[in-house]
Amino acid sequence: MKLFVYGTLLRGESNHHVLEGATLLFEGIKIQAKMYDTNIGYPAIELEEGSTIVGEVYEIQEYIWSSLDALEGYTGNPLTDMYSKEIVKVETNEGLIEVIVYTICDVSMKSVLIPSGNWIEYRSSLIR
Incomplete structure (x- = not known):
């Protein structure tokens, strides 16, 4: 799956190493969503028409998903998951592809x- x-999984960012073994397919891809700074070192998004965020698409090997889920605080329980x-x-x-x-x-x-x-642009603007 793609x-x-x-955010921090992008190339050059702090958690990109979690994607070791994944294949970069596309960069500069946009989806309809709003992005927020969590003020704890990484962003979060919510899907929303009319707003756009930019990112990368990777082909993910099955064995990588557990590390991704752990990083993202995902267990499948929307009441407790981040x-x-x-x-x-x-x-x-x-x-058109599904991701x-x-x-x-x-x-x-x-x-x-x-x-x-x-x-990445946002973080760069904070460093100046």
């Missing part, structure tokens, strides 16, 4: 809206 990443898994369709230069994306469960993590929907 995964859309938008994130849920959603399936969305994204447009690529090879056509999994981790979306926010814990609304208290919605600290600061990131209007650009671009985690």
Whole structure:
């Protein structure tokens, strides 16, 4: 299955190592969602028409999913999980594909809206 990443799993970011063994398929891909800075070192998103975020798409090997779920605080219980898994369709230069994306469960993590929907640009602007 394919995964859309938008924060610390992006190339060059702090948790990218979790994707070791995955294959980058597409970069600069956009989905309809709002991005938030959680103020604890990583972003969170919620799917929403009219807002766009940017990320990368990876082909994920089966053995990587357990590490991803642990990182994202996902067990399948929306009452206690930090994130849920959603399936969305994204447009690529090879056509429309389905991807999994981790979306926010814990609304208290919605600290600061990131209007650009671009985690790397946002973090760079904070460092200046």
